[in-house]
Amino acid sequence: MAIIIKTNRPNTLLKQIKNDVEEEILKTWSLDKDGDFFHNPDQWIGKxxxxxxxxxxxxxxxxxxxxxxxxxxxxxxLQGRFTGMLINNLSDYFEHVTTTSKAEKGIDIINKFGN
Structure with a gap:
């Protein structure tokens, strides 16, 4: 269930995404205290x-x-909205984006709160 972006500039792309979120260019995305991105319309917070x-x-x-x-x-x-945001706003930074439908070992974490 991952989003995998092929890019020669992964650090630059991540910095740009964070900057655009912090500057509210990407208005429906936020960062939490752990640096994780979340979709901020009310019905998706905490999901x-x-x-x-x-x-x-x-x-x-x-x-x-x-x-x-x-x-x-x-x-x-989340996968669809985030991928769409990347394509619409930041496609100059990457070659292609791939999404997966199953959990990817070492990438996905279904245990944010340590339960």
Whole structure:
């Protein structure tokens, strides 16, 4: 359930996303105290987060959730909205974006609160 972005500039892309969120250019996205992204319309707050990680040539976002209230439609919504935001606003920074439909070991975390 990850978003995987092929880019030669993963650090630059992540910095730009964070900057655009903090400057409220991307108005429906926020960062929490852990640095995780969340969709901020009321009905989506607390439903799931996206956590960034960088590996050579890729910026990855894993889905982070509390297992007690995890629903796949939460992730599908976040994945679709975040991918759309990337394509609409930041496509000059990457070659392509891929999404996965199953949990990716080492990327997705279905246990944000340590339960």
């Amino acid at each position: 799931g987060w996206l956590r960034a990680s960088i590996v050579e040539g890729f910026l990855r976002f894993g889905f982070v959730a509390n297992p007690s209230n995890f629903k796949k439609d939460y992730f599908a919504h």
